Amino acid sequence: MTRAPLGDHDRPGYLAELTGVRSGKRSFYPAYVTSIERLEGVIHALDRISRTLVRTVEEQDSLLRATVRTAAEHVDAEYALFAVADSVLPEAEPRCTIIGPGGRQLSTVDPMPGYVRACLTRVLAGALDFDDPGSEPGRHLRVPVALEREVVGGLLLWAPRGREIDATDEAVLRILASQSVVALHNSSLHRRSERAQQELLAARQREVLDSERNRIARELHDSVTQSVLSAGMQIELCRADATGEAAERLGVAKDLTRGAVDQLRSVIHALSHDREHAHHGLPELLERLTSVHLPTELAVELRIGGKPVDLPAGAEHSLFRICGEALFNSAVHGHARRALIRLTYRPDQVVLAVSDDGCGEPEVLRRVLRVAGGQDLDGAHRGLANMDARARELGGTFSVRRSRIGGVKIVVGVPLDG
The missing domain is CATH 3.30.565.10 (Histidine kinase-like ATPase, C-terminal domain)
Incomplete structure (x- = not known):
């Protein structure tokens, strides 16, 4: 093994320039290049993961699409899906994302191989056996998705025949799947917190409205209603001394005041019991x-x-x-x-x-x-x-x-x- 001088442009590849290392064995350098390229692919995938996960609060759908697309591209998968079981994370939507050939996003009603649909159905039902290697065409990889030590879903990929998937690839995919479900969980908690805050705000508003209704009801009862009742009593006294048309008009006035009192009492009742009888x-x-x-x-x-x-x-x-x-x-x-x-x-x-x-x-x-x-x-x-x-x-x-x-x-x- 010799150290290559910098500036020597006839040596093969940029990796020699980066490391300054050569091997006298013909098999060493291709393996070394392959290893470095895989490492670069891993770093690129992790970079994409980090940029994906920062969008969890507002874009759950975008998060899942980016997650599955990153995984599919990393292993050149023909089909890839990410799904969580229907029994967990009830606020999480959508429940699954599917990527098909050419990176095309599929819906659950789009045509797809039967083995892909069967796995999707079992993941959503929480019944997929992740230890089963599967018998589907190509290289089939099942990565369980765990939350608080419980398997809640899975990331599944079908790579073409001949595409080698090593332990490094599997580690990247496990990191991707685990971080994605944690981010999805955090997003669900965020939405739940927002709803709780909205409900708390609505409760406070109702409390303020109830207090104001009660105040108005008291004012109506203690002032307006009493004044109208007093007016009715004065009308009755005048009516006792009146005759003819004047007595008739005073009778109408008394009926009007009585009706006004009835309306006031109904309003007071409604204001006082609005919360009890929503x-x-x-x-x-x-x-x-x-x-x-x-x-x-x-x-x-x-x-x-x-x-x-x-x-x-x-x-x-x-x-x-x-x-x-x-x-x-x-x-x-x-x-x-x-x-x-x-x-x-x-x-x-x-x-x-x-x-x-x-x-x-x-x-x-x-x-x-x-x-x-x-x-x-x-x-x-x-x-x-x-x-x-x-x-x-x-x-x-x-x-x-x-x-x-x-x-x-x-x-x-x-x-x-x-």
């Missing part, structure tokens, strides 16, 4: 409305038609308020004893109808709506105009009809998006 949509809101919103003299029935769908919060709130106002009018102005709420879900719209058996006249109410623009309506009609405005804000329709049970029927149609 609703899941408009049907439940209306169900609650029938039991807490109105004087006991009005019997209210709710009927739901069609398959309920989620509505925007603003639309649910507006329909809820329209229904509440319609029931209030039925009880206070229409002197109804019975009311029926129908909420119907159609393919293109949601229809809310409130019918009563009171003394209201649909034609009179329609005439009031036609001339309502910009006018100062009294309390009996201001609510009607407000219902119409809410329906129009939702891009819907509002109409007043004769009810089949004898009184007024309020109908609101709201279009569904998409």
